[in-house]
Amino acid sequence: MTKNTFQIQVFLIFLVLCVSSCRNISKTPIIEPSSTDSSEVLSTISTDISPKIETSTSEDLLTPDSIENQTNTSTPGSGTMSLTSPPSIIDSNNINLLQQLMTWEVYGVDDITWAPDSTKFVIVISNEPENIYGIELIDAYNFEEVWFKDGFALAAAFSPDMNLIATSYPGGFSLYDVNTGEEIGISINGGGDFIAFLPDSTAIVTGRSHKEPSGIHRSTISIVNIESDEEVLRIQHDGYMRSLRVDPNGSLLATHSGPDERVFVWEIGSGRKVCDFSAWPSFFSPEGDILVAPSIEDWTTEFRDPNTCELLDKLEGQGYPYQFNATGHLLLDQKDGDFNLWDISRNEMIGQMSNFPDVDAQHRVSPDWRFLLSLQLLNFRHEISVITLYGVLP
Secondary structure (H helix, E strand, C coil): CCHHHHHHHHHHHHHHHHHHHHHHHHCCCCCCCCCCCCCHHHHHHHHHHCCCCCCCCCCCCCCEEEEEEEHCEEECCCCCCCCCCCCECCCCCCCHCCEEEEEEEEECEEEECCCCCCCCCEEEEEECCEEEEEEEECCCCCCCCEEEEECCCCCCEEEECCCCCEEEECCCEEEEEECCCEEEEEEECCCCEEECCCCCCCEEEEEEEEEECCCCECCCEEECCCCEEEEEEEEEEEEEEEEEECCCCCCCCEEEECCCCCCEEECCCCCCCEEEECCCCEEEEECCCCCCECCCCCCCCECCCCCCCCEEEEEEEECEEEEEEEEEEEEEEECCCCEEEEECCCCCEEEECCCCCCCCCEEEEEECCEEEEEEEECCCCCCCCCEEEEECCC
């Protein structure tokens, strides 16, 4: 056998083996067929629209950095603290006794909201530099995390019946079970910077703003039925929305618009504008019969009729009002470093806490007036925020 003949035979054997191998490979599919039918795929596409962003674990988010009143802790110095009894209701006799119960350093807080029963609060975390996004539910009595959920959000709200937490983001909102943290619904209606429930817990109200090509800012209010996921009302107005409040009776809502600093009152049933006036962001009294707003002229607290925007009365002092108590006769406000308690029936300041440490913070009073949450932003990008919980221990 010549050398050339041997080389040809070897080449032919190699060619046969190669063809056989290629046939075997072609019988193995590149992608295994999915058992999911087309309807399931469409359902997934149409419902799973919330942003999915990788985040750090919840243990990295809530880190106590100081604990006061160690005699009231279950494990002093360990980072957990339980109250043996609820804090006292804040009144004229004890407002000067407010003290720090717990402090956390949190990265990037957009919103803090109290539950209607004051036993929990939710923190909305949105920190772009650290890539941390989510909502964290905290037990107000033992200061421990109940649950944490990943996902981008700008604001959160509890349903009045305490069954749901809603979070709002551009293009929609999500619903979570309060007890388990399970995401039970997603809507592509509404969404934006503000969110609230109607008092009967059947509908969501959201508010958002956008800038048109002409440079004019426009704001949109959407009311979405939870069961049908139908937008039942849409209201639009000029200006950049800075606040949204629903009246406790479910008949009116108030928004604040900048840069002209005006409060608009809207009828929920029809979307009709009821009235408007110049002021800083406002809120309703517990009965819904008074609209409270700081004056843009002299920072006095004004009381207005929400059905006419007529000025009813104003407080003698100057301060930023935060919240009524449950009966609606006491009002808490802040001026500089002092917290002031007012009896509005007498137009008289009846208590004060001087030299409050968190002068430049945002404050959230629990509905039962047992806790005061302070949110202090340490830089303009919200990268680091300090949350402090205050109360009057019995």
